[in-house]
Amino acid sequence: MADGNIGLWTVPLAVLGGAIRVSTPFLFVSLGECITERSGRINLGLEGTLVMGAMSAYGISYLSGSPWLGVLAAGLTGALLGALHAGICSLPRVNDVAVGISLMLFGTGLAFFLGKPLIEPTAARLPAIDFGWWSDVAQVRAALRINVLFLLGVVLAPILYWAFKTTRWGLLIRTAGESADAARAMGHSVLMIRLRATMAGGFLAGIGGSFLSLFYPGSWNEGLSSGQGITAVALVIFARWDPMLCLWASLAFGGAAALGPALQSVGVTSGYHLFNAAPYILTLLIMIITCSPKRTLSGAPAELSITR
C-alpha cells in the first residue's frame, strides 16, 4: 500500500470521490422526480419516499441477508408511496404540493416508527466494484470504489433522455405534462399516465434511499437523509427537467458536499460553515443566474402547478 502523503491533491480527489459517493441518492431521486414532473405533477413527498426506501431496504437486507432484495423492496415501497400520492391527487381540487408535503411527513414518520428495531443491527451491504486497481495510491483506489447503483443511475440518465425524446411513452408523458387537454383529445387518461409516472418516480426514489442505508454512509439511522430528498427535488428545477442535466447537477451536488470536510482535512479551517453550505449556495447561484422576469423557466412542463 502506498502510504503516500498526497497533500493538497486530497481536495480534488475528495471532491471526485464525494461526487461518486454522495451523488447517487440525488441522482435517483432527481431522475424519478423528472419523470413525475414531466407528466405534469410535482411530488414533494420524495424526501419521505427516500427515507422509507432506506429503512425498508435495510430491514429486508437484514432479514433476508440479500442486499439486492433490499433494493427491490425499497423500489416497491417507493412505488407504493407514489401510487398513494397519485391516487390522492386524482381526486378533484387536490393540490399536489400540499399532498406531497403531507406524504413527506408521513413517509419519514412511518420510517422512523417501523425502523426503530433496525437502528442497532448491522445488515448486509451492497458490494462495490474496484475501478482503481490500476493505481497504487490508496486514496485514488478508495475514491474509485464504485457501487453498481451509481453506474445504473449514470446509464439511466441518457436512456431517459432518449425515451422522453423518441419513444411513444416519453411522448405521452410529455403530452400529459404540457397539455392535459391534448392528451385527453388523443384518447388517453391523464390520471393514469400521471399515476404511472408518479409510481415510477417513487420507485427510483426508493432505490436512492436503499443506497443510503446499504452502501454509503451504510447503516440505518434517523438522521440519514437530512434533507437530501428535498434538495433533489429542487435540483430537478435547476436541471430544467432534463435527465442529462440531472446527472451533472447530482454530481456537482455530491462534489460540493465533500468540499467542506475535504478542505478542513488539509487545514483550510476558516469558514467551514460556509463550505458546508456550498450545495445550497450553488443552488441559489444557478437559480439567480438563470432566472428571468420576462419568461417562465424554459423547459418547464406547462401543466405543473408551480408554473401554471
Next chain:
Amino acid sequence: MDFGRISRRHLLQGGAALTLGAAAGLRPAFAADTTIGFIYVGSRDDYGYNQAHAQGAAALKKLPGLKVIEEEKVPETDAVEKTIESMINLDGATLLFPTSFGYYNPHMIKMANKYPKLRFEHCGGLWSEKDPKNAGSYFGYIDEAQYIAGIVAGYTSKSGKLGFVAAKPIPQVLRNINAFTLGAKLANPKATTQVIFTGDWSMPVKEAEATNSLIDQGVDVLTCHVDGPKTMVENAARRGAFVTGYHVNQSPLAPKAYLTGAEWNWEALYPKFVKMLQAGESIPNFYRGGLKEEVVKISPYGEAVPEAARKHADEIKAKFMGDGYTIFKGPLLDNKGNTVITAGTERGQKDPELEKMDYLVEGVIGATS
C-alpha cells in the same frame, strides 16, 4: 449470526418484562415502589448518547421494586414538559431523568417548581443556587477517558496522525479533542490530531465524508464526538483504519478496528442515585465525577493495542483512580502559539475555567471557527 443477536435481544427484553412482572407481584415487601421516568432526545439504540442512558435505565430495571418507563425522540421544546406531566400524572413517576442538554432550562426547572415533592435529575446542566432544590444536574469528566483513549491511539498510530470527527466547537467537545490530543502526545510527542467539524450532532453523510477525508490525509486512528458514532466507526473500519469509540462500546460494530473508547457509566451511577433516595438521603444537586467516581469508564482494549500502550494507559488510569491526575496543566499552548495555561498552574477537573474552554491545544490541526 445477526439473527442470533436480535433474538437474544428480544429474549432479554422479554426476560426483563417477566422480572418486572414478578417484581410487581412482590412489591408490598418494599416500602417504596418507585416509578422512574427516562426521557431521551433520540433513539435509545443509537450506539451513542441515548443508548448510554438507556443502559443506565436497564440497570435500574434489574433492581427490585422499581418500575422504569421510557420515552424516546422527545424534542427539546415544551414537548418535554408534556412528557414529564404525563409520566407523573398517568404513570405515577416520582423520579425523572430528562437526559438531553436542552431539556434543562426552562422546561425541567418549570416542572420541578410545579411538582416540588418529586425529584428531577438532569444530565449535563449546570445547577445553581437559584434553581429548585428538588432538581439536580450530573455529568461526567469524560475527557479523562478520552485522555486514555488518546494514549492508546498515539501508540497504535503508525503515521502519528490522528483524526477527530466533531459536531460543534463547544466547550465539552473542545475539551475532549484537547484531552485526546494531550494523551496521544504522551505516547508520541509528534502526534497530531486533525479535527473536522460537521456542524451538527447527527449528519451521517458529512460524518462519513469527514472520515474518508481524514483517512485520505494519512490519518490511521479516528475518534469522534457526535451523537451516533456508528457511521464513523463503520466507515473507518471499512477503510482499514483504527478507531476509539465514544458514548458506549462500539466494538461489536468493528471488532478488529476498535482499540478502546470513552464510555459513560450511567449503569453504575443511576443505581447509586436510587440507593441514596431509598436510604433517605438526598442526591447532591450538583454531581460531577470521572473515572474514580465511576461516572465514566474505558472500553476493554482491542487486540490491536500494543503492549506498551496497555501498560502506559493502565498506569495513568491507576493515577486517575488513586490520588488524582491533572490533564490540563501549564505551560500549555494553543495551536496558534498563545499560552492558555501558564507554567505552574494546574487546572483540576472541577476548575470552572475548563467548562468555558474555547481553544484547541498545540498538536491539534483545525480551528474553532
